[in-house]
Amino acid sequence: MSNIATDNPGNFLTEQELAEIESEISHLPNRPSAAIDALKIVQSYRGWISDESLSAIATLLGMSAEELDGIATFYNLIYRQPVGEKVILYCDSVSCWLMDGDKVCKKIKQKLNVDYGETTADNKYTLLPVTCLGDCDHAPAMMVGDELHHDLTIDNIEEHLS
Numbered sequence: 001m002s003n004i005a006t007d008n009p010g011n012f013l014t015e016q017e018l019a020e021i022e023s024e025i026s027h028l029p030n031r032p033s034a035a036i037d038a039l040k041i042v043q044s045y046r047g048w049i050s051d052e053s054l055s056a057i058a059t060l061l062g063m064s065a066e067e068l069d070g071i072a073t074f075y076n077l078i079y080r081q082p083v084g085e086k087v088i089l090y091c092d093s094v095s096c097w098l099m100d101g102d103k104v105c106k107k108i109k110q111k112l113n114v115d116y117g118e119t120t121a122d123n124k125y126t127l128l129p130v131t132c133l134g135d136c137d138h139a140p141a142m143m144v145g146d147e148l149h150h151d152l153t154i155d156n157i158e159e160h161l162s
């Protein structure tokens with residue numbers, strides 16, 4: 001991992017990123033407690049968390065890159081690889097599965113020509129599985145970027161991806 005990022009986070013993170021992370025830290029009992037918030041802040045500007053970003057954030061928080069990577073990997077909304085313009089988080093939990101969620105997902109994969117973990121050729125979408133989105137009454141459900149889409153069917157799925 002890059003020494004430039006590790007030695008001085010200010011060489012890698014922007015002033016805006018640093019300011020927002022420091023603001024989060026100021027509300028917390030210690031610097032490592034801001035780990036997820038810091039990862040989210042940097043991801044909001046860069047789309048994903050590269051090794052260099054990870055090292056810079058870890059140094060800023062006074063923790064090792066390995067510790068922070070463990071948190072980033074555990075938290076499935078932090079992306080450690082580049083993603084498309086929008087991430088589709090498709091629910092693959094039981095209520096959605098019982099409502100033919102697997103068939104709808106198959107149609108999404110066919111339409112976008114991707115499997116889970118892949119990004120479309122035009123870089124528009126990355127498809128990822130996710131556990132229950134808390135919208136089981138309207139299963140099957142998915143997030144497209146920040147928007148929740150539900151009551152999905154193989155007949156209406158196209159309109160949710162246009």
Ligand code: FES
Pocket residue numbers: 091092093094095096097131132133134135136139140141
């Ligand atoms: S199981 Fe899919 S939203 Fe709950």
